Amino acid sequence: MRHVIIGGSIAGISAAKAIRQSDPSAEVTVLSGEKARPYYRPMIPFLIRKGDIDITFEGDLEKRYGFAVAYEKAAGIDVAKKEVRLESGRNISYDRLLIATGSRPVVPAIPGIRGEAVFTLRTAQDARSIGKSAEKARSAVVLGGGLVGIKTAIALRKAGLGVTIVEKLDCILPGKFDRRGSEIISNIVEKEGIRVLTGISISEVVRAKGELRGVRLSSGDTLDAGMLIVAAGTLPDLDIVKGTGIRTRTGVLIDENLRTSVPDIYAAGDVVEYTDLVFGRSAVSALWTNAEEMGRLAGRNMAGGKAKYEGFLSVLNSSEIFDIPVMAIGLVEPDPLSREYESLVEDNVDSYKKLVFKGSVLVGAVFINDVENAGIYTNLIRSRMQMGGLKEEAIKGSLRYINFIRTVPEQTMSA
Amino acid sequence: MKQIFVRPELCMGCRSCEIGCEVQHSKDKTLFSAVLQSPSPSPRLFVEAAEDIKMPVICRHCEEAPCLNGCISGCLYRDEKGFVRRKKERCIGCWSCMMLCPFGVITRDKEKRIAVKCDRCHKLDLPACVSACPTGALQLVDLDEVPKEIRSRAVLSGTSAYRS
Ligand SMILES: Cc1cc2nc3c(=O)[nH]c(=O)nc-3n(C[C@H](O)[C@H](O)[C@H](O)COP(=O)(O)OP(=O)(O)OC[C@H]3O[C@@H](n4cnc5c(N)ncnc54)[C@H](O)[C@@H]3O)c2cc1C
Ligand code: SF4
Ligand code: SF4
Numbered sequence: 001m002r003h004v005i006i007g008g009s010i011a012g013i014s015a016a017k018a019i020r021q022s023d024p025s026a027e028v029t030v031l032s033g034e035k036a037r038p039y040y041r042p043m044i045p046f047l048i049r050k051g052d053i054d055i056t057f058e059g060d061l062e063k064r065y066g067f068a069v070a071y072e073k074a075a076g077i078d079v080a081k082k083e084v085r086l087e088s089g090r091n092i093s094y095d096r097l098l099i100a101t102g103s104r105p106v107v108p109a110i111p112g113i114r115g116e117a118v119f120t121l122r123t124a125q126d127a128r129s130i131g132k133s134a135e136k137a138r139s140a141v142v143l144g145g146g147l148v149g150i151k152t153a154i155a156l157r158k159a160g161l162g163v164t165i166v167e168k169l170d171c172i173l174p175g176k177f178d179r180r181g182s183e184i185i186s187n188i189v190e191k192e193g194i195r196v197l198t199g200i201s202i203s204e205v206v207r208a209k210g211e212l213r214g215v216r217l218s219s220g221d222t223l224d225a226g227m228l229i230v231a232a233g234t235l236p237d238l239d240i241v242k243g244t245g246i247r248t249r250t251g252v253l254i255d256e257n258l259r260t261s262v263p264d265i266y267a268a269g270d271v272v273e274y275t276d277l278v279f280g281r282s283a284v285s286a287l288w289t290n291a292e293e294m295g296r297l298a299g300r301n302m303a304g305g306k307a308k309y310e311g312f313l314s315v316l317n318s319s320e321i322f323d324i325p326v327m328a329i330g331l332v333e334p335d336p337l338s339r340e341y342e343s344l345v346e347d348n349v350d351s352y353k354k355l356v357f358k359g360s361v362l363v364g365a366v367f368i369n370d371v372e373n374a375g376i377y378t379n380l381i382r383s384r385m386q387m388g389g390l391k392e393e394a395i396k397g398s399l400r401y402i403n404f405i406r407t408v409p410e411q412t413m414s415a
Numbered sequence: 416m417k418q419i420f421v422r423p424e425l426c427m428g429c430r431s432c433e434i435g436c437e438v439q440h441s442k443d444k445t446l447f448s449a450v451l452q453s454p455s456p457s458p459r460l461f462v463e464a465a466e467d468i469k470m471p472v473i474c475r476h477c478e479e480a481p482c483l484n485g486c487i488s489g490c491l492y493r494d495e496k497g498f499v500r501r502k503k504e505r506c507i508g509c510w511s512c513m514m515l516c517p518f519g520v521i522t523r524d525k526e527k528r529i530a531v532k533c534d535r536c537h538k539l540d541l542p543a544c545v546s547a548c549p550t551g552a553l554q555l556v557d558l559d560e561v562p563k564e565i566r567s568r569a570v571l572s573g574t575s576a577y578r579s
Binding site for chain 1 (some may be wrong): 461463464465468470472479481482484485487488489492500507508509510511513514515516517518519520521522523528
């Protein structure tokens with residue numbers, strides 16, 4: 001069986017591993033358009049300040065798992081002939097194909113945005129370019145207050161630049177944290193000297209003879225800046241599926257076995273649109289964890305398995321913001337008009353915790369500076385378990401794994 | 416492969432296992448240093464109690480380990496014996512692993528800002544927690560030798576399908 005995987009990041013590599021583990025005789029080729037050894041993408045903010053740290057997947061993957069990585073971009077798919085056309089003009093045939101092309105930054109159409117000193121942060125190369133430019137610049141503007149925007153702002157601040165985050169919605173981390181959580185995080189970054197402007201957009205990028213000078217805001221003010229980082233979110237990279245008949249909406253649509261609408265073609269990772277376990281609708285995930293899981297299951301199925309994928313949590317974020325751990329899981333800001341949800345909140349001087357319930361099922365959680373045992377809550381959310389009388393215990397923080405073991409005589413577990 | 420078995424019905428809640436673990440992971444591996452070391456070495460397993468049950472909750476070195484699969488830096492890896500371990504220098508303290516471990520057995524080294532977890536005392540024949548347990552509530556056994564009905568009961572109610 002000949003497997004071809006388009007995209008050599010976490011979804012593609014975990015699929016390749018899974019295929020080889022299920023079927024050691026399978027022939028697997030991974031096409032890596034980035035032309036770089038597979039690496040831990042979430043680590044790239046660290047390259048801004050130290051361009052030489054090693055963030056690649058360790059060890060010789062190809063030797064260990066027996067797949068081949070070709071540092072070439074796929075240019076097209078011929079679904080009738082079951083062939084992938086490479087940029088070099090070469091064609092390779094497949095029995096099973098995986099689309100794992102990930103996502104790409106969105107760059108809004110703002111006058112002056114095309115040109116030097118404007119960056120996005122998606123690849124290791126991007127991070128190094130930002131780092132280089134930061135050596136000369138005194139100040140930076142970050143367009144977008146999502147996690148990537150905040151991580152970039154932190155790295156640039158630590159490199160000594162004056163940094164302003166400009167978020168067009170009325171709070172940072174929209175959709176990723178609840179309002180109060182986002183307020184707390186906003187306070188943390190502001191205390192460390194990052195300016196946060198919300199409810200304001202950038203109307204023009206100001207240049208003099210092509211050189212970046214700053215940005216003009218919707219409020220009429222201007223901000224000086226030696227560099228602009230655009231962190232306005234990402235969208236699935238659908239270039240390769242255009243014209244193939246593979247069904248897409250925002251992302252590639254898959255069934256519960258991670259198959260696309262075209263026979264023998266699967267999809268996994270950021271490129272996919274699929275069920276969110278708690279939103280009750282489909283979503284794109286844009287998360288490492290989910291991409292790993294989808295890749296692994298898709299690989300297993302490509303090698304003949306029948307793994308069923310129930311869906312992901314498209315909010316599943318954990319990070320440290322200036323030494324404060326912050327986490328958001330599942331549905332964190334339910335519609336205030338809905339009577340279906342109940343939120344329990346513990347808002348202390350030095351920590352914050354919020355649990356969102358739908359009846360007696362936990363559907364969302366936020367933890368700031370009090371993150372111990374968070375995995376227990378994540379697991380409850382994922383498994384949609386009835387919590388019964390444990391709700392109060394859950395917010396008090398005494399919830400532990402043992403609370404979920406119904407006593408069975410002589411119960412044993414292994415480690 | 417030999418695995419640590421937990422038998423809650425034998426657990427008295429004495430926490431000897433936690434102390435054994437702390438000592439093993441203290442600087443010079445004595446009770447004295449474990450007590451005096453600051454910050455104190457955190458145990459990597461926890462004796463927990465609910466109304467009608469007590470037991471040590473321990474890392475299961477899961478076959479499909481959520482912590483390892485979700486680690487964004489490459490710090491967590493599976494060693495040649497099958498244990499889920501850390502390459503400490505790679506950890507960036509993002510706590511993703513903590514957010515994902517369904518057993519709540521990953522903690523934070525707040526000073527070094529890195530994740531702390533069970534290393535199955537990979538250098539010892541018998542893990543320190545097992546040696547320390549006076550009642551046999553923690554045992555190192557060959558899984559293949561455990562009767563099937565006991566093993567099948569090891570699938571705990573209320574947790575999703577993370578097999579060990
Ligand atoms: C700065 C930053 C921080 C992040 N932090 C976190 C975090 O803390 N936690 C978390 O869960 N997630 C985080 N993420 C998100 C995470 O990195 C992504 O969800 C994950 O990388 C998605 O993996 P993927 O394999 O689906 O796609 P990608 O990683 O996007 O990789 C797709 C690959 O396919 C290649 N490709 C595209 N088209 C072709 C083609 N035609 N031919 C060949 N190759 C092609 C691309 O070049 C790319 O290398 C972060 C992302 C960024 C940018
Ligand atoms: S998920 Fe938890 S129990 Fe499983 S290997 Fe990781 S730390 Fe151990
Ligand atoms: S805290 Fe360390 S070990 Fe845990 S996921 Fe983050 S980098 Fe990996």
